[in-house]
Amino acid sequence: MVEEQKISPISSSKDSGLGVMMFDSLLSHFSGNNLPENIDPALLKQMRKEFESSEFFGEDMRNLWLILEKIQIKENIRPGRDKDRIQLLNLACGYCEEGAILPAFWGRNGTQVQQYSVDLRDAEIDKAKRRYAATESIFKSAIDPKIVSSGENAQRVEFIADNAVNLSKYGQIPSKFDVVFIRHQNLWHDRATWQKIYDYALNSLSNTGVLIITSYFDREHLLALELIKLLGGKIIATERNERSRQLDYPGKSIDRHVAAISVS
Ligand SMILES: C[S@@+](CC[C@H](N)C(=O)[O-])C[C@H]1O[C@@H](n2cnc3c(N)ncnc32)[C@H](O)[C@@H]1O
Numbered sequence: 541m542v543e544e545q546k547i548s549p550i551s552s553s554k555d556s557g558l559g560v561m562m563f564d565s566l567l568s569h570f571s572g573n574n575l576p577e578n579i580d581p582a583l584l585k586q587m588r589k590e591f592e593s594s595e596f597f598g599e600d601m602r603n604l605w606l607i608l609e610k611i612q613i614k615e616n617i618r619p620g621r622d623k624d625r626i627q628l629l630n631l632a633c634g635y636c637e638e639g640a641i642l643p644a645f646w647g648r649n650g651t652q653v654q655q656y657s658v659d660l661r662d663a664e665i666d667k668a669k670r671r672y673a674a675t676e677s678i679f680k681s682a683i684d685p686k687i688v689s690s691g692e693n694a695q696r697v698e699f700i701a702d703n704a705v706n707l708s709k710y711g712q713i714p715s716k717f718d719v720v721f722i723r724h725q726n727l728w729h730d731r732a733t734w735q736k737i738y739d740y741a742l743n744s745l746s747n748t749g750v751l752i753i754t755s756y757f758d759r760e761h762l763l764a765l766e767l768i769k770l771l772g773g774k775i776i777a778t779e780r781n782e783r784s785r786q787l788d789y790p791g792k793s794i795d796r797h798v799a800a801i802s803v804s
Contacts, residue, residue, distance in 0.1 A: 558602055559592040565644035570679035573650055579682055587682055600794050601641050603783040607798045608645055608752070611777045617800055619750045620718030625652035629717040629744065631704045631737055633657040636668035638723065639697065640675040646719055655697040656713060658704050665701040672697060705740045716746040722753045723795070727764050735767060742773050742803050750776070751801040756787070761797035773801040 567584075568575055611617065620626035628646060630636060636657050643653035659665050700707070707713050720741045727734045741751050751773065755761035765775055778799035785794045 558606065560588055561648075562602065562605055562641070562644065563588050563591040565648040566640055566675070567679050567682060568650075569640065569644040569647055569653070570676055571683050573647065573652060576683060583682055587678075599783075600785060601638065603781065603785070604638060604754075604795050604798075605641060605645055606783065607779060607781045607795065611752075611779055611798060611800050615777045615800060617750050617776065619646070619748055620651070620746060621748050623651070623718070625654060626718040627714045627716065627746070628653050628655045628719045628721070629707075629741075630655065630657040630721045630723075631741060632722060632725065633659050633668060633699075634661075634664045634723075635671060636664075636699070637671070638721075639668055639672040639699075642719075642721060643697070654714075656700065656707070656717075657697065658700040658702055658707060660701070660703055662701045665699045669699045672699070705736045708740070708744075715744065716749065717744050718746050718749045720744055720749065720751045722751070724754055724756050725760075725764055727760055727767070728757075731767075734764075735771070738764075738768050738773070739771050742768070742771055742801075745803050747804060749802070753799050753801070754781075754795040755797045756792045756794070757796065758791065761799070765799060768801055772803060774803065776800040776802055 626646060628642060630638070630642060633639070636659075639655070639657060643655050647653040657665075657668060659668070698713075700710075708715065722737065722741060725734050725737070745751060751768075753761075753764060753768070755764060761778070765778060769775065776799075778797060780797055781793075781795050784796045787793055
């Protein structure tokens with residue numbers, strides 16, 4: 541059992557503190573929360589420095605981390621609070637830029653995170669797998685593979701190319717998740733599909749589970765929240781992300797709005 545999770549804000553959200561926090565959380569994630577003591581401190585220092593200035597985890601991931609943290613701390617959201625391993629589901633993940641960030645974020649207090657990420661498109665899932673593997677190899681290069689446990693404590697991720705609502709047909713996928721994440725839904729283009737995806741997401745939440753959605757547009761976010769409420773979701777929090785990066789299309793920006801939803 542995990543002790544009551546202490547959620548600590550990171551250095552008043554200063555970006556330099558954030559970079560170190562993200563790096564250390566990712567390192568911990570890729571070591572299966574079992575970081576060996578003999579990691580070369582000079583190597584770690586160098587890697588932290590490179591990570592700080594890296595484009596690989598750019599602005600968008602830092603901003604996503606910050607807004608998730610803001611909502612989690614403000615609303616004291618502790619999904620799977622009594623468990624030592626939580627289940628995370630990323631629906632319609634695309635190439636899954638956040639594939640390593642999400643488990644590092646939700647596992648940053650020592651909880652193991654099992655992640656499933658699904659998208660309809662094979663090509664996106666291929667990219668997602670490659671991106672995750674590239675990240676893993678960067679972090680594992682700092683960890684002695686002979687010492688890191690790859691058994692019980694190892695963190696796991698599965699990438700699945702399929703319709704999100706088909707997941708319940710896979711015997712080996714849990715029926716309940718502690719965190720369900722849907723980034724940049726496409727509600728405007730296909731309401732019927734997204735209604736099914738939201739319905740599946742809400743029905744898949746564990747009793748302490750949380751659904752997190754993000755949206756590109758103001759209006760689309762409001763429509764998504766209305767639909768989710770109709771389907772039985774309770775909006776815990778919704779935040780306009782002030783750091784959201786503006787895109788070429790008017791009124792469209794990355795993770796412009798982020799909301800947390802429960803069913804209880
Ligand atoms: C706007 S994109 C967002 C992708 C990604 N989450 C992001 O933030 O970049 C919407 C994604 O939904 C996926 N999608 C649409 N319908 C789906 C379904 N029924 N099951 C799984 N994925 C679906 C698409 O393939 C696409 O990658």
